[in-house]
Amino acid sequence: MPRFLSAQPDARLITLPWDTPLAEWPADKLVALPRGISRHVVRFVRVGTEVYAVKEVLEHLAVHEYRLLRDLTRIDIPSVEANGVVLNRFDADGEPLDPALITKHLQFSLPYRSLFSRGVRQDTVNRLLDAMVVLLARLHLSGFLWGDVSLSNTLFRRDAGSYAAYLVDAETGELHDELTNGQREHDLTIARTNLFGEFCDLEAGGLLDASLDPLELVHAIENRYRELWGELTGVEEFDGSEMHRIESRVRRLNALGFDVAELDITTDFAGSTIRIQPKVVDAGHHSRRLMRLTGLDTEENQARRLLNDLDYYRARTDQQNADEAIVAHQWLTERFEPVVNSVPQEMRGKLEPAELYHEVLEHRWYLSERAGQEVDANEAAQSYISSVLHRLPDEAVAVSTEETLTGLANPYDPSMGFADGDDEKPYDPWEDSDEGPSEDEEPAAAYLDIAALRARTSKPTLRD
Numbered sequence: 001m002p003r004f005l006s007a008q009p010d011a012r013l014i015t016l017p018w019d020t021p022l023a024e025w026p027a028d029k030l031v032a033l034p035r036g037i038s039r040h041v042v043r044f045v046r047v048g049t050e051v052y053a054v055k056e057v058l059e060h061l062a063v064h065e066y067r068l069l070r071d072l073t074r075i076d077i078p079s080v081e082a083n084g085v086v087l088n089r090f091d092a093d094g095e096p097l098d099p100a101l102i103t104k105h106l107q108f109s110l111p112y113r114s115l116f117s118r119g120v121r122q123d124t125v126n127r128l129l130d131a132m133v134v135l136l137a138r139l140h141l142s143g144f145l146w147g148d149v150s151l152s153n154t155l156f157r158r159d160a161g162s163y164a165a166y167l168v169d170a171e172t173g174e175l176h177d178e179l180t181n182g183q184r185e186h187d188l189t190i191a192r193t194n195l196f197g198e199f200c201d202l203e204a205g206g207l208l209d210a211s212l213d214p215l216e217l218v219h220a221i222e223n224r225y226r227e228l229w230g231e232l233t234g235v236e237e238f239d240g241s242e243m244h245r246i247e248s249r250v251r252r253l254n255a256l257g258f259d260v261a262e263l264d265i266t267t268d269f270a271g272s273t274i275r276i277q278p279k280v281v282d283a284g285h286h287s288r289r290l291m292r293l294t295g296l297d298t299e300e301n302q303a304r305r306l307l308n309d310l311d312y313y314r315a316r317t318d319q320q321n322a323d324e325a326i327v328a329h330q331w332l333t334e335r336f337e338p339v340v341n342s343v344p345q346e347m348r349g350k351l352e353p354a355e356l357y358h359e360v361l362e363h364r365w366y367l368s369e370r371a372g373q374e375v376d377a378n379e380a381a382q383s384y385i386s387s388v389l390h391r392l393p394d395e396a397v398a399v400s401t402e403e404t405l406t407g408l409a410n411p412y413d414p415s416m417g418f419a420d421g422d423d424e425k426p427y428d429p430w431e432d433s434d435e436g437p438s439e440d441e442e443p444a445a446a447y448l449d450i451a452a453l454r455a456r457t458s459k460p461t462l463r464d
């Protein structure tokens with residue numbers, strides 16, 4: 001009899017055919033979804049309305065990964081959520097089968113291959129790299145040594161024009177109190193090797209924009225990581241007359257989406273030299289604030305966007321001095337919810353509510369520019385739904401199955417590659433930028449452009 005190791009057992013999982021090797025599970029139990037390349041047999045199963053990823057893997061690895069993923073969830077690192085491990089599996093002849101690790105399918109997540117296979121702009125690649133860099137820095141801040149940094153082991157979710165990266169494969173990971181520089185370098189070396197290989201692969205498959213070079217992309221990731229790490233943890237020394245630099249440092253960290261929980265400040269005897277170093281920084285500066293004010297659980301850039309809209313709402317309704325929590329509640333019920341609720345039920349699987357709201361704001365900006373006057377939010381929502389949303393693929397579970405998975409040799413196992421035949425890229429409305437606001441908009445400052453950030457925050461300014 002199989003044995004289940006789980007903190008939140010889902011009874012419906014117990015009746016799955018655990019006495020059959022995963023590769024032979026009947027199709028009626030499986031869902032065909034795009035995913036990264038894997039060493040092990042991985043399948044997505046649907047039980048009721050829930051989708052789980054099941055991976056067949058050796059016992060000690062399954063248990064190790066299960067525990068690590070639980071730890072990562074506990075310390076609030078973006079990763080897939082482990083549900084359990086199935087041990088003691090035997091087939092009908094009594095032969096042992098490998099245990100299975102069960103994780104919850106990460107909703108609205110996109111594996112890099114399905115992003116690239118639809119053709120991506122250079123801009124998009126940059127945003128994907130930034131998301132990876134932030135994930136790696138967050139993992140390292142928490143003492144997590146990944147050991148297998150790669151695009152295949154990362155999932156991406158849309159985040160208000162950018163992406164948020166999630167860890168999906170923790171098999172080689174180790175959680176320490178703190179990482180040494182040598183350990184971080186070890187992860188970077190692995191990242192370089194794996195990512196270079198993956199970009200070359202994309203290039204060979206004609207999926208990488210001709211203007212992008214695998215080696216340069218790998219260098220870009222490494223440089224941005226080092227810059228971000230320096231900003232998050234580096235020592236800064238300055239003259240006693242430049243005290244504003246303490247605040248500048250905190251502001252830069254906030255702008256990067258981090259909160260400073262502990263800042264170490266030391267001075268020499270005369271107080272003429274100040275030395276500061278962030279000791280504890282936590283990611284999620286904006287998303288925590290939005291959560292506190294509205295209860296909405298969003299990605300960091302979505303939170304930034306929604307908080308800006310909330311500020312705008314406060315100004316428009318002339319409530320600068322009103323209690324923040326009350327205004328936030330009004331904004332939620334008068335602005336956010338009406339827009340989100342105006343989406344017809346059958347289209348709700350296309351975008352998460354916060355991402356949808358962000359898209360409607362973008363669309364409103366575009367309509368208002370065109371009309372030469374501000375367009376009403378509900379009108380913008382209607383226009384967005386009828387002109388854009390209806391043609392976007394469903395991403396709640398994943399990118400529309402037919403669009404991305406036809407042509408595969410085995411739709412349940414993308415790592416088996418494509419069946420022979422035409423390999424024309426499916427059309428991707430997301431990367432089709434003929435219309436919409438992004439064209440004439442200023443280039444978004446979403447990149448980890450630390451130099452620009454320093455320039456912006458280096459002067460003492462009045463608090464806004």
Ligand SMILES: Nc1ncnc2c1ncn2[C@@H]1O[C@H](COP(=O)(O)OP(=O)(O)O)[C@@H](O)[C@H]1O
Pocket residue numbers: 034035036037038039040041042052053055080081103104105106109111152153154155168169170171
């Ligand atoms: N919980 C999950 N949600 C979404 N996709 C998943 C999940 N678990 C695995 N996948 C997909 O399956 C792929 C392989 O999983 P992974 O754990 O990396 O297996 P392996 O250890 O064999 O490399 C991943 O790249 C990812 O695309």
Ligand SMILES: [Mg+2]
Pocket residue numbers: 037038039152153169
């Ligand atoms: Mg993997």
